[in-house]
Amino acid sequence: xxxxxxxxxxxxxxxxxxxxxxxxxxxxxxxxxxxxxxxxxxxxxxxxxxxxxxxxxxxxxxxxxxxxxxxxxxxxxxxxxxxxxxxxxxxxxxxxxxxxxxxxxxxxxxxxxxxxxxxxxxxxxxxxxxxxxxxxxxxxxxxxxxxxxxxxxxxxxxxxxxxxxxxxxxxxxxxxxxxxxxxxxxxxxxxxxxxxxxxxxxxxxxxxxxxxxxxxxxxxxxxxxxxxxxxxxxxxxxxxxxxxxxxxxxxxxxxxxxxxxxxxxxxxxxxxxxxxxxxxxxxxxxxxxxxxxxxxxxxxxxxxxxxxxxxxxxxxxxxxxxxxxxxxxxxxxxxxxxxxxxxxxxxxxxxxxxxxxxxxxxxxxxxxxxxxxxxxxxxxxxxxxxxxxxxxxxxxxxxxxxxxxxxxxxxxxxxxxxxxxxxxxxxxxxxxxxxx
Numbered sequence: 001x002x003x004x005x006x007x008x009x010x011x012x013x014x015x016x017x018x019x020x021x022x023x024x025x026x027x028x029x030x031x032x033x034x035x036x037x038x039x040x041x042x043x044x045x046x047x048x049x050x051x052x053x054x055x056x057x058x059x060x061x062x063x064x065x066x067x068x069x070x071x072x073x074x075x076x077x078x079x080x081x082x083x084x085x086x087x088x089x090x091x092x093x094x095x096x097x098x099x100x101x102x103x104x105x106x107x108x109x110x111x112x113x114x115x116x117x118x119x120x121x122x123x124x125x126x127x128x129x130x131x132x133x134x135x136x137x138x139x140x141x142x143x144x145x146x147x148x149x150x151x152x153x154x155x156x157x158x159x160x161x162x163x164x165x166x167x168x169x170x171x172x173x174x175x176x177x178x179x180x181x182x183x184x185x186x187x188x189x190x191x192x193x194x195x196x197x198x199x200x201x202x203x204x205x206x207x208x209x210x211x212x213x214x215x216x217x218x219x220x221x222x223x224x225x226x227x228x229x230x231x232x233x234x235x236x237x238x239x240x241x242x243x244x245x246x247x248x249x250x251x252x253x254x255x256x257x258x259x260x261x262x263x264x265x266x267x268x269x270x271x272x273x274x275x276x277x278x279x280x281x282x283x284x285x286x287x288x289x290x291x292x293x294x295x296x297x298x299x300x301x302x303x304x305x306x307x308x309x310x311x312x313x314x315x316x317x318x319x320x321x322x323x324x325x326x327x328x329x330x331x332x333x334x335x336x337x338x339x340x341x342x343x344x345x346x347x348x349x350x351x352x353x354x355x356x357x358x359x360x361x362x363x364x365x366x367x368x369x370x371x372x373x374x375x376x377x378x379x380x381x382x383x384x385x386x387x388x389x390x391x392x393x394x395x396x397x398x399x400x401x402x403x404x405x406x407x408x409x410x411x412x413x414x415x416x417x418x419x420x421x422x423x424x425x426x427x428x429x430x431x432x433x434x435x436x
Contacts, residue, residue: 049181074392076138086155142191202266258282330370
């Protein structure tokens with residue numbers, strides 16, 4: 001081959017090399033983008049604070065910390081506002097107000113608009129410090145499906161701030177990171193949807209098809225965070241219409257497998273007689289969506305009757321070895337558990353007859369404990385009962401709502417209400433010794 005041919009061949013080889021290099025670069029970039037979209041973006045960042053929280057897994061019928069193999073019994077609180085603020089249009093959560101306050105006091109600004117990224121991270125860190133001062137080791141964060149997905153016009157913007165689904169997700173991320181860094185496990189709960197045509201939020205009776213999209217996205221995003229757990233749904237429940245007819249009679253078959261028709265109205269508005277319905281998705285569908293997203297963490301499953309009936313949980317639970325039964329106690333809503341018709345919700349006889357035998361076989365967690373009608377009353381009794389049976393408890397609710405006896409704090413500085421005083425003492429003193 002002549003010199004000209006050799007030169008041409010070298011140029012072709014170089015071109016092929018450049019093409020291969022460009023293709024490799026494109027593949028790397030596509031992989032990075034895909035990883036971020038799939039949720040493994042945590043691994044692509046070098047500024048995520050290291051978690052010092054427990055890494056719970058289900059083993060031999062109980063929750064254990066995978067780092068040590070020791071039993072793990074969570075004690076903590078429900079931190080509210082991510083489920084409502086973004087639908088009502090006053091922020092992504094109450095952390096925005098804390099960020100605005102900090103910015104205004106720090107630089108003389110007006111504090112209008114939502115907190116910026118730096119302000120939000122500082123507010124998240126400060127709030128996590130307050131929670132840690134109460135000796136909280138687990139925080140339940142109720143989330144809004146539409147604010148996460150960007151459906152139904154959520155999150156709602158106002159004249160001061162344009163809010164986006166990406167901003168909402170980043171706000172949740174910042175708080176999760178701050179809590180994990182201070183040794184607190186986070187439970188993410190699908191709680192609410194934005195009400196159609198109204199800046200308000202409420203809970204559906206059962207998950208819908210978009211709930212599966214929510215869980216695929218959330219689970220993928222936190223799959224590499226072993227100190228983040230998932231609670232499939234807030235409170236599965238039956239519904240009646242305005243004529244008093246039972247529109248949805250939620251039984252255990254639909255609870256697990258879905259397929260029943262549920263009204264589109266959330267629990268904050270009456271169900272119209274003959275109104276539209278949707279195809280309910282069961283707990284098995286939610287668990288499958290989470291697992292297909294690559295997340296292996298425990299999934300918490302509340303029972304029917306607004307998470308107060310666990311009478312057949314073990315018989316109907318989906319097939320998965322990382323599931324936790326959850327119950328709500330001291331709920332302000334009315335109703336009677338299937339197993340305890342003599343008392344509202346799941347009261348002391350329910351604890352003895354239903355919860356205690358279940359806790360001997362599977363992990364059990366009270367993901368909402370309210371103060372009930374008076375203090376110390378049944379709330380104190382449940383804390384003692386839970387300690388005796390190795391059951392974790394998350395007290396409701398860490399939210400700023402002055403004058404509301406159902407809240408734990410007067411404000412987000414952690415100044416306790418009477419209910420908060422009882423919970424803070426329980427958290428700091430640790431669980432009582434089991435009764436012989």
